[in-house]
Amino acid sequence: MKKIVVLGGGIAGIEAAIFLRKYNFDVELISDRDYLFIYPISIWLPTREKNFNDVIIPIEELSRVHGFKFIKDKVIEVNKDGFILEKGGERKDFDYLIVAIGQEKLKHKGLEYTYSICGNPQEIISYTEKLNEIINTKRSGKLAFGFGGNPKAKEAVRGGPVFEILFNVDHYLRKLKVRDNFELIFFAPMPKPGERLGETALKMMDMMFKRLNIKSITGKKIVEFLPDGIVFEDGTKIDSDLTLFVPAGEGHTAIKNGNLPKTEAGFILIERDNRVKDCENIYAIGDCVALEGPEWKAKQGHIAEVMARNTAFNIALREGLEKGNPKTYVEHINILCLMDMGNGGALAYRDNKRAMLIPLPIIGHWMKKGWGVYYKLSKLGKIPRLPGM
Numbered sequence: 419m420k421k422i423v424v425l426g427g428g429i430a431g432i433e434a435a436i437f438l439r440k441y442n443f444d445v446e447l448i449s450d451r452d453y454l455f456i457y458p459i460s461i462w463l464p465t466r467e468k469n470f471n472d473v474i475i476p477i478e479e480l481s482r483v484h485g486f487k488f489i490k491d492k493v494i495e496v497n498k499d500g501f502i503l504e505k506g507g508e509r510k511d512f513d514y515l516i517v518a519i520g521q522e523k524l525k526h527k528g529l530e531y532t533y534s535i536c537g538n539p540q541e542i543i544s545y546t547e548k549l550n551e552i553i554n555t556k557r558s559g560k561l562a563f564g565f566g567g568n569p570k571a572k573e574a575v576r577g578g579p580v581f582e583i584l585f586n587v588d589h590y591l592r593k594l595k596v597r598d599n600f601e602l603i604f605f606a607p608m609p610k611p612g613e614r615l616g617e618t619a620l621k622m623m624d625m626m627f628k629r630l631n632i633k634s635i636t637g638k639k640i641v642e643f644l645p646d647g648i649v650f651e652d653g654t655k656i657d658s659d660l661t662l663f664v665p666a667g668e669g670h671t672a673i674k675n676g677n678l679p680k681t682e683a684g685f686i687l688i689e690r691d692n693r694v695k696d697c698e699n700i701y702a703i704g705d706c707v708a709l710e711g712p713e714w715k716a717k718q719g720h721i722a723e724v725m726a727r728n729t730a731f732n733i734a735l736r737e738g739l740e741k742g743n744p745k746t747y748v749e750h751i752n753i754l755c756l757m758d759m760g761n762g763g764a765l766a767y768r769d770n771k772r773a774m775l776i777p778l779p780i781i782g783h784w785m786k787k788g789w790g791v792y793y794k795l796s797k798l799g800k801i802p803r804l805p806g807m
């Protein structure tokens with residue numbers, strides 16, 4: 419039985435391990451956290467609609483259900499012939515290696531004065547505590563929400579979840595009847611943030627901001643973050659008691675440390691079948707890779723899962739366990755996002771032919787909640803998987 423090591427226990431790595439086990443491969447998954455953090459539903463932590471245990475799945479449980487081995491360790495370096503672990507040292511004992519360690523965040527001056535909702539889950543927990551402390555003690559204040567860009571990797575910008583948290587916090591404050599005491603400010607350095615969702619989405623976002631009385635400051639480069647606000651290139655400053663900021667992604671340190679082929683931004687270069695360029699038996703999936711595709715492409719969970727399933731199939735094909743041609747991810751590049759607004763949502767979709775945003779008052783919120791329940795139960799094998807999900 420061929421041995422396959424998967425690095426990273428996020429959305430991509432877990433899906434790969436599950437699908438590889440369907441072919442009976444000997445699978446070992448190595449990750450630095452012992453739980454899968456379900457980022458798309460973590461947006462409800464700040465408003466206390468969900469708690470930490472609702473948005474995770476312990477990897478031990480997944481490993482029991484699907485029969486893969488789990489090791490908790492940190493990957494320090496990934497190379498063409500193996501990888502190095504913090505505790506486990508150098509490893510080369512695999513027939514295939516799948517890299518799924520996600521991305522890191524660009525560094526900005528004063529980032530320590532901001533809170534993020536990406537990367538280490540501890541950050542969103544700290545944001546939740548601080549937000550609720552301000553609401554409960556001061557009962558008023560200025561809250562800023564923003565995201566940054568990466569000129570070297572436009573697809574690594576993560577704006578959707580920032581809009582979701584902003585709208586959810588607005589709804590939360592209204593429910594608590596303190597919204598009038600708070601100023602909500604959105605900021606981003608690009609002139610048209612959210613542009614890749616298309617013109618309709620931009621217009622709708624603008625309308626929502628006006629309707630909800632959210633101030634928007636865009637098109638100004640960020641110079642630094644301070645404990646009490648954000649300073650821009652033109653010398654102006656936003657005052658903020660609490661700043662939520664999501665920097666754009668950049669390549670993982672373990673990839674930068676190693677010799678896998680990568681872009682200037684540190685993302686792994688892959689073929690369309692997810693094989694790492696110039697490597698016979700190493701694959702890379704999810705946020706850690708450089709995506710091929712149109713200008714508006716974005717790194718999303720559903721693309722990470724397609725890559726994971728394709729990779730399991732493609733390895734099985736090479737081992738004579740499947741028939742047909744290698745599967746590629748490129749035709750699956752689209753933007754599909756159910757954007758939650760606390761009391762409803764909107765379905766954003768973009769492909770090469772169309773860009774649309776369909777408002778889904780009330781039901782949109784419950785659809786996303788339903789997806790979260792489906793995701794957890796189906797990963798644990800408690801309910802059947804729907805095709806393609």
Ligand SMILES: Cc1cc2nc3c(=O)[nH]c(=O)nc-3n(C[C@H](O)[C@H](O)[C@H](O)COP(=O)(O)OP(=O)(O)OC[C@H]3O[C@@H](n4cnc5c(N)ncnc54)[C@H](O)[C@@H]3O)c2cc1C
Nearest residue numbers: 426427428429430450457458493520579704705718719720
């Ligand atoms: C707040 C938020 C909301 C989102 N909402 C949506 C949405 O609604 N729809 C959608 O499609 N996408 C959404 N996304 C994007 C989606 O979550 C990502 O595209 C997806 O998580 C990528 O999966 P991944 O496995 O590549 O990376 P990750 O999920 O980041 O997983 C990486 C894994 O690797 C592990 N790891 C990292 N470094 C190391 C190391 N050195 N050693 C060992 N292990 C390591 C981590 O612990 C983690 O388990 C959202 C993202 C965020 C942050």
